[in-house]
Amino acid sequence: MHMRNLLLIPALLGFCAAAALADTAPKAAHANIMNAQGMQIGTAKLKAVKDGVQISVKVAGLSAGDHGIHIHTVGKCEGPAFTTAGGHFNPTSAHHGMNNTMDPHPHAGDLPNLKVAANGKGSATVVAKGVTLGDGANSLFHDGGTSLVIHAKADDLMSDPSGNSGDRVACGVISK
Numbered sequence: 001m002h003m004r005n006l007l008l009i010p011a012l013l014g015f016c017a018a019a020a021l022a023d024t025a026p027k028a029a030h031a032n033i034m035n036a037q038g039m040q041i042g043t044a045k046l047k048a049v050k051d052g053v054q055i056s057v058k059v060a061g062l063s064a065g066d067h068g069i070h071i072h073t074v075g076k077c078e079g080p081a082f083t084t085a086g087g088h089f090n091p092t093s094a095h096h097g098m099n100n101t102m103d104p105h106p107h108a109g110d111l112p113n114l115k116v117a118a119n120g121k122g123s124a125t126v127v128a129k130g131v132t133l134g135d136g137a138n139s140l141f142h143d144g145g146t147s148l149v150i151h152a153k154a155d156d157l158m159s160d161p162s163g164n165s166g167d168r169v170a171c172g173v174i175s176k
């Protein structure tokens with residue numbers, strides 16, 4: 001082997017180590033969604049996608065109609081009121097709702113309403129843009145974690161701070 005090639009080996013090893021480090025961010029996450037009585041009523045599956053995190057939610061046992069659903073800023077779901085989950089995840093100090101007339105908006109944790117059918121079941125797959133499973137201020141695994149919260153009423157998608165979506169009826173800690 002030529003000297004030149006021998007010198008290349010440590011450089012290649014260094015490159016591989018750096019790639020391995022950059023790859024430690026979780027690619028997927030999940031949340032077990034509990035109601036106010038502490039019963040599990042659904043699940044959420046999260047995965048890293050190009051422009052954010054894709055969230056697939058599946059729930060049962062809710063009232064029919066549209067329900068506000070958001071990523072909240074603390075990964076703590078203590079029923080029955082789930083106030084421990086804090087406000088909406090909002091690392092950019094934005095206004096609430098995709099239809100808010102004030103900039104910047106929306107919250108990183110804002111999501112479209114979840115439609116629940118007459119049989120109490122609802123499911124949706126949405127992409128939360130501007131959040132990540134990796135590092136940084138917009139990480140769903142920032143200090144203290146985050147949670148997924150479902151509200152009693154529809155989110156009007158414009159009123160600060162939470163779209164008049166009413167009580168919190170279900171909550172799941174976003175977990176690795």
Ligand SMILES: [Cu+2]
Pocket residue numbers: 068069070071072088149150151162
């Ligand atoms: Cu909420």
